Amino acid sequence: MSQKLHVYNTINRKKEEFIALNPPFVGIYVCGPTVYGDPHLGHARPAITFDVLFRYLVFLGNKVRYVRNITDVGHLENDADEGDDKIAKKARLEKIEPMEVVQYYTDRYHTFMDMLNVKKPSIEPRASGHIIEQLQLIEEIEKNGFAYEKNGSVYFDVEAYSKKYHYGKLSGRVLEDLYSNTRDLDGQSEKKNSFDFALWKKALPEHIMRWPSRFGDGFPGWHLECSAMSTKYLGEEFDIHGGGMDLLFPHHECEIAQSVAASGKETVRYWMHNNMITINGQKMGKSLGNFITLEELFSGSHAVLTKAYSPMTVRFFILQAHYRSTLDFSNEALTAAEKGFERMMEAYNNIDKIKSSDNSTVNIQDIRNKCLDALNDDLNTPIVIANLFEAVKNINSAIAGSETFNAENIAECKKLFDDFVFNIMGLVAETSSSGNEILSTVVDLLLNERIEAKKRKDFAASDRIRNELTALGIEIKDTKEGFEWKLKN
């Protein structure tokens, strides 16, 4: 393999070779959830996308520090800095302390990410735990002339910034268009321009989530936390920043502006964005009645679902599309993914049953190389899966006797699945019963020994094995082909 990992860098709008700033160390920052509601389909895709990136970078031998934050304050209901803080509103509705809302939904998020076999990040910082760092960043931005205070709130001055730097660099938005496109200010706003954004919001008397500052009591703007925490844990320049495409504007555009305004430099070398999901061709939204939580998906309890889909079905389904394509959830597509994943797991279990031969009619090394090529080509997991299905075909043909594996092929094939299916794509065999599968195989092995004992006319041994298994509640039936058995109850 000479090809190197290439990723699509949103800011340059092209695939670029990934070169770590300080190899073998790689720093990744990914925007995590705003914890005011149950984890849903929209959370699954970025988590799985960047989990695969994390796993693949580790597989390649890098030492990866993966930072994924928890937004527990400052994310207002609409991105134009208006409306309630999402968490404070939920707390008022449920009449509990905002931090109880945060804790509950953070725990729920973790539970469902564990079910999806998403690895825990190296550091999971919370916005509310980094107020000082955010206030320090405001100081820098203000000192450089890119922020202004108004009535206890502080706003980022996009116009002033644009005179010196390029606002819109990431999203391609043009400031002139923003002038004309944004609604007129209603005269109530404290902002100079509607596209300015809050760095610090004054806390009204009824606000519970508030901290002191030299501007008075308040709380940080949403965009600020990611700039402050990514720099704190990954340094002033780091490798990769990821997130959903919905965060590209304004969130990530504002992050760039904040960092540049504070330090004069950009912090992120590669921006990566996963595309959105749709449900039966429609955007997912609460008002559309197609907003599906992960709990509903895994239990089949939402009206648009004809059945439950397991976490690994969902993971496999998401990886069957390239992360930069939109992905449409439908019962048909999920059911197809379920079958596909089952076929893949069956083939994996059948590798052990292949009898090695001296000849080989398969080329597993070629499949392996194609999988690596696909991953190196901007994490093209659908191509990886397609290639793995070539191996599945080989395995099934070998069982049917129309292809032959030599001993090396069998070992290569196991390693192919171990590396790409389990380790890099993070899929796991779902018969919760991985223990049960081992049990099943060990009982088979023991009964094979019983057949051997009979062959050598050692009936004491064959009876002993039978009696011992029966005592364990295992019912054995001798058949023409050998045996069948089952666990009583």
Added chain:
Amino acid sequence: MSQKLHVYNTINRKKEEFIALNPPFVGIYVCGPTVYGDPHLGHARPAITFDVLFRYLVFLGNKVRYVRNITDVGHLENDADEGDDKIAKKARLEKIEPMEVVQYYTDRYHTFMDMLNVKKPSIEPRASGHIIEQLQLIEEIEKNGFAYEKNGSVYFDVEAYSKKYHYGKLSGRVLEDLYSNTRDLDGQSEKKNSFDFALWKKALPEHIMRWPSRFGDGFPGWHLECSAMSTKYLGEEFDIHGGGMDLLFPHHECEIAQSVAASGKETVRYWMHNNMITINGQKMGKSLGNFITLEELFSGSHAVLTKAYSPMTVRFFILQAHYRSTLDFSNEALTAAEKGFERMMEAYNNIDKIKSSDNSTVNIQDIRNKCLDALNDDLNTPIVIANLFEAVKNINSAIAGSETFNAENIAECKKLFDDFVFNIMGLVAETSSSGNEILSTVVDLLLNERIEAKKRKDFAASDRIRNELTALGIEIKDTKEGFEWKLKN
């Protein structure tokens, strides 16, 4: 039931009726782990003790806000404010960012608490996330004349405090004794008196965990976080503060001093402390070679353990002692607990097999009342368990035909177990292991066949068995006595 919940209030050294400050709301604060090492036996006992308190208060109809913190900064190696920060030291040893250490061991703590079926707290605040609140508290204490700054650090002035308030109220320590008992200051210390404690420590240049303050860059003293976070989330006065008895002095004594120094009032109404554990009669300690992590306990991989003990065996064992008694871990005692818990679970499963009769020779309601009485008497779980074994005896006798249950008794009996065993004591049936036990026995059987094969010099068979098991991820070690094996991962 007319009896009300009574708890032993450490500060008054007696059992007192528990009267909530603002019923039905109850606020509890419990000191959580310092996350610089794997969770061990010492973490299990307070977590389970206060989990039962939490569960019982909810059972009684209260709305409980349970706050359990994560100490991720400020806990120095010895309680006299000397030595390294425990987490920073670990990070240096492992050459990673302190927050990676924090994240890793926080995740490990959660994993093992989940295994012990300890409920998640309502809020789990981190010390590093509440620096502003801690600095505000220092301001108050300093303003009232109970703190002094020295070279960028701030210390609590115990002598000044003692002139107005009672330092030693909780622990019974007498200041005069502390004068004479503490070692002489070596002249290097910045403290006025050795019993003064740090509110803020100056960060040396090599310190990574540091925050700006008007005293310069530094980090908070260990005792401060609990005063700041308990007040933030539970109010200036709240119901219950819990923790291990090892925290009584200096940690909790200092918490009281800080709160009183800042506000003139005590914040905590009931102080509750669980007693310590010993291992085979000895204090647990790394230097004694008897420091047992929960992973070692659950896998049986520590030299002092003759076997693995399941999380529910450990939970049951801990609840078999009153939380204010010392508790000695030994293989004998754990094995007895395992058997006792099995007997209890068997009886529970047998309730369904009892044939109801018109007559009744048992009094389940009486057992229920005794269980409630025991819990109301300072959470006396050993008495609860003893009474539940009366029910076990009744069930077994009913199955044997020597007692009779009517239909109501059967329903009461199920509810007795559901309420006390599962709901309040938080035990769960551990049948998932039945599959594993069969697996374990079948592997043993197969390895015995391998020994037979060797005896008859059938080395093809003995190698075959070895290779097959190895392929399943079972590691085999031949020993003098025969063999040992384990599942890899």
